[in-house]
Amino acid sequence: TVRYGTKLLGFCRNLLTQAMNLTQGTVSVNKTHAFVFSNCTHGQADSVLETFHLYNNTYPSLCIGQVKGDFLDEVVSRVAPRVVLELGMHCGYSSVRILRLLGPAGRLLTVEKDPETADKGEEIILVAGFKHLQFQVLACVSAEAIAGLRTHLSDGQGLDLVLMDHSVEQYLPDLLALERSGALLPGCVLLVNHILGPEGRPFLEHVQAQPQRYTQRRQLEGMMELTWNGPSELH
Numbered sequence: 001t002v003r004y005g006t007k008l009l010g011f012c013r014n015l016l017t018q019a020m021n022l023t024q025g026t027v028s029v030n031k032t033h034a035f036v037f038s039n040c041t042h043g044q045a046d047s048v049l050e051t052f053h054l055y056n057n058t059y060p061s062l063c064i065g066q067v068k069g070d071f072l073d074e075v076v077s078r079v080a081p082r083v084v085l086e087l088g089m090h091c092g093y094s095s096v097r098i099l100r101l102l103g104p105a106g107r108l109l110t111v112e113k114d115p116e117t118a119d120k121g122e123e124i125i126l127v128a129g130f131k132h133l134q135f136q137v138l139a140c141v142s143a144e145a146i147a148g149l150r151t152h153l154s155d156g157q158g159l160d161l162v163l164m165d166h167s168v169e170q171y172l173p174d175l176l177a178l179e180r181s182g183a184l185l186p187g188c189v190l191l192v193n194h195i196l197g198p199e200g201r202p203f204l205e206h207v208q209a210q211p212q213r214y215t216q217r218r219q220l221e222g223m224m225e226l227t228w229n230g231p232s233e234l235h
């Protein structure tokens with residue numbers, strides 16, 4: 001009976017997914033890119049963001065959206081980062097949000113594992129009016145990007161802000177790699193999306209086990225702000 005019950009549940013879930021896909025469509029990088037590219041005013045970052053919002057009103061999307069976007073804006077404005085690392089660029093929505101608030105010396109390193117998505121996202125960042133001097137797209141998996149991070153930072157430079165919005169199960173290995181790399185500056189802010197589900201538990205346990213190294217701050221709709229206080233020897 002249990003086996004038939006499980007099968008029936010799986011069948012119903014598939015039907016529901018198919019029905020949702022018929023009514024809403026699935027997330028499409030190409031559709032998002034084409035809509036934003038052809039409906040925004042080129043050279044205007046705010047118009048690019050508004051066009052993303054317009055798209056998100058009708059179609060499913062992976063971008064962080066307005067509410068978490070406002071949270072991100074507040075953090076970027078407060079931290080005034082010199083170097084930001086974004087893990088999970090997708091179509092460039094959060095990248096544009098970050099870039100428009102960086103100071104003249106600010107730079108964004110943004111990572112996207114899917115090369116086609118990375119191309120589309122990069123084009124949207126350029127359409128928003130930003131130059132390659134201000135940002136760099138790393139089309140590779142986060143682990144590879146972190147391993148090569150030093151080549152993108154000048155001597156003594158480190159990370160002031162990290163946005164994690166890629167694969168939740170990758171958050172802890174990536175955080176451990178960032179710790180080992182020495183690239184996190186004391187006071188570096190980590191903004192971590194979708195952290196409250198079961199996949200986020202190992203990451204949170206690691207952070208909560210080390211209250212001297214990490215300070216847990218605000219949380220909004222599963223996006224959490226943490227501060228890296230520095231390695232233990234600094235305390």
Ligand SMILES: C[S@@+](CC[C@H](N)C(=O)[O-])C[C@H]1O[C@@H](n2cnc3c(N)ncnc32)[C@H](O)[C@@H]1O
Nearest residue numbers: 063064088090093094112113141142165166167
């Ligand atoms: C939720 S979307 C990011 C949305 C984006 N931050 C925004 O607000 O517009 C996640 C993206 O991360 C990428 N991704 C997933 N795992 C990754 C990994 N390990 N390394 C790099 N990119 C990854 C996916 O291909 C996807 O495009």
